[in-house]
Amino acid sequence: MKKILGILGLLIAICVFTSVASPYFLTAFNIENLLRRSALFGILSIGAGIVIMGRGIDLSIGSVVCLTGIVTPWLLTEHGWSVGPAVVVVLGLALTLGVAHGLLITRLGLQPFLVTLCGLLLYRGIARGLTADQTQGFRGEFAALRHLGNGRIPVPGSDSFALPVPCLIVGILAVGAAVLLHRTVYGRHLLAVGSNEEAARYSGIDTRRVTTVSYALCSLLAGLGGLLFVLDVGSAQPVDFGNFYELYAIAAAVLGGCSLRGGVGTITGILIGAAVMQVLRNMITLTDWIPDTVEYAVIGAVILAGVVVDELVKRWAAARARNLADTG
């Protein structure tokens, strides 16, 4: 709980700042939009967080988003598939990619950074090649399916505000991930592998399986995210759909308390981290005096400041504990 107070404070601070800077921030439409984007990115961030807690990294998230986001409408419209098989194939594809990452990392001993960097290049290239770089969309059809991405659940007592469907989905996923992490043997083993892989191995844990599963989950969540993203916006361009999304997801996980050294992290923190990223982007769009062109610079600066403050607070707390021990 203590660990997420800092990031929660940051989220509130940015919200307060933006609501003062722009009257548009607190409108129902904007909040709903923010929630939807945060939820969609939250799905990716949970996956990134799981891999990071196992002391891995996945740079291919954005390209997996692109691949599933492109292939879904491509199968449905260009090839006339029906919804069920298309969704199963797309998610199965994402899962397979994750398993492949995991196997390359654990069986061949390749470095996660390298494997997933190649994934980043490969899947975007494949998506662009498959479609000859043509934008893929639903052509106004598949309204029921698209409801998963752009649907709204009416909130009693409010006409203008409705809960975006992705919020419900990310909620279910978050509860599932938290249970997985803290209540199952798998979660315990994942944290052990992230904390000290040797110790885990010598305790009889099949560390290769644990790691492989974490990459599989990450890619599956990225695939699901890509599917929901394209269902939300209705069409996707292979050249930039999902571009940089892995960095948003990793940043959210790190802001939310996952250490790149593995072994620690909470799902709640990750979701708040994902929200911080989206509110930041929203802030830049809404405030007149911050030009949109410096978006990345602002995001980078805020994350850096957050990490620096976190480190300083940690040092201060450690020094205080030392002093207390000296005098006490």
Next chain:
Amino acid sequence: MVADERRLTATPLVLEACGLHKRFPGVHALTDVDLRLASGEILAVIGENGAGKSTLMKVLSGALAPDAGELRLDGRPLRLRSVQEALARGVALIHQELMLAGDLDVTANITLGREPRRFGFLDRRAAEELARRHLGELGLEVALDTPVSALALGQRQLVEIAKALATDARILIMDEPTSSLSATEATKLFDVMRALRRRGKSIIYISHRLGEVRGIADRVLVLRDGANAGELTAGAIEHDAMVGLMLGRCESVLRERAPRTHGPLALDVRGLRTAAYPTQAVDFSVAAGEFVGLAGLVGAGRTELLEAVFGIVPARAGTVRVAGRDVPRGSVAAAIAAGLALVPEDRKRHGLVLEQDVRANVSMVASTRRGGFGRRDRKAERDSARRAIDELGVRTRDDRTNVRTLSGGNQQKVVLGKWLAEPELRPRVLLLDEPTRGVDVGSKAEIYRLLDRLAADGMGILFASSEAEEVLALADRVLVLREGELTGVLGRDEASEEAILRLAAEPRASECSA
């Protein structure tokens, strides 16, 4: 011997190894090694580094398969294909570098890999129950939800032992369990080992500390060059007998020597306050050609003091003068330029670049001192590496060998070589932090002789060690620290183990409660 035979026949053998052979490319690591372990016995296995101890332990714990030979558990043949299999048969290895997940709490570590489950989920209550029971047996009282990284080393070791007990291990193999423990923690560990012995557990205990072996072992198995060199039983476990078997010859490592003559002041430290103990100001000096020991219990601040003098952890206050000139506080480069050198405690992390070869390691200091971006003089690097290998007697195939593959003693010689390779760059004062930790007896003796020679040549030496014997044998003067405070300075004739301990140990409770 008669009593021993009776004891062995009275208590059944739990583990036997007969005729073990293990070859690695170029090395015959084990040759026809036999080992017997009775139930409720503490068997010490000693030998120089490279004598085959680690290989033997790996074979016994299932990490390595022998090329030939047989293991028997309770008289029945035992084939181990993995560590997991050994664990399942009741053989657990307690690693020297503890195998714990620091971010996880005590309970999670003790039950790691064997978590109790209920309906497929973690059963936290059962796990805590299990952890509490096994910690209780070891007399360790810590909150079960403490992350292991927040525990002291001695406590972590007990957690690791509790973890082994939780697997119902009957045979514990402990690889240098006291190497990083304080004297108090080690004593506590020995009590635990005795308690385990009373409960019928068998322990194989590897150590370089012969004094401890004498105190705890029922029997000692000595290995030399990968083969059995002999056994000692209860009454015969004496220091000289052990060293004799390890070396294959009778030679006391620590010999008497003539008093040294000292030159002018080489290192002068005034009012030094370390970041760890900012309330204690320390004054001391080392003369050229003088050998000063730095004694104290673990946690007394020896390492912190050396690191502050060397500037790697800046001191809070105070001056360090080398040969009469002030060294700017907190600059390692200035300290080296002034003529200081540090052989750090953690050789693998701070002393060497394990991924590089002997040549790169030896030339690291010299090349830095010659300047950053200039062209490297490869020939000079090669020559100085070869000189270091010859002069220090580093046993390595050549100067391009990776230092990771060298034994502890030879790695330590490489660290010394970094500072000594270039005659014109030799330090005025050599600071050494536990230079013989994890170093075998033979290399220890060589390091002692080297340091003795350096002092004779006029180098000042400040030598921190937890082994009192070592300090007493080598030092002209002994500084004793306690919790950062310099509690005394003993001349060669006043220094004794008792005198050091009196100054190093904590005051009695009645004195400090005031």
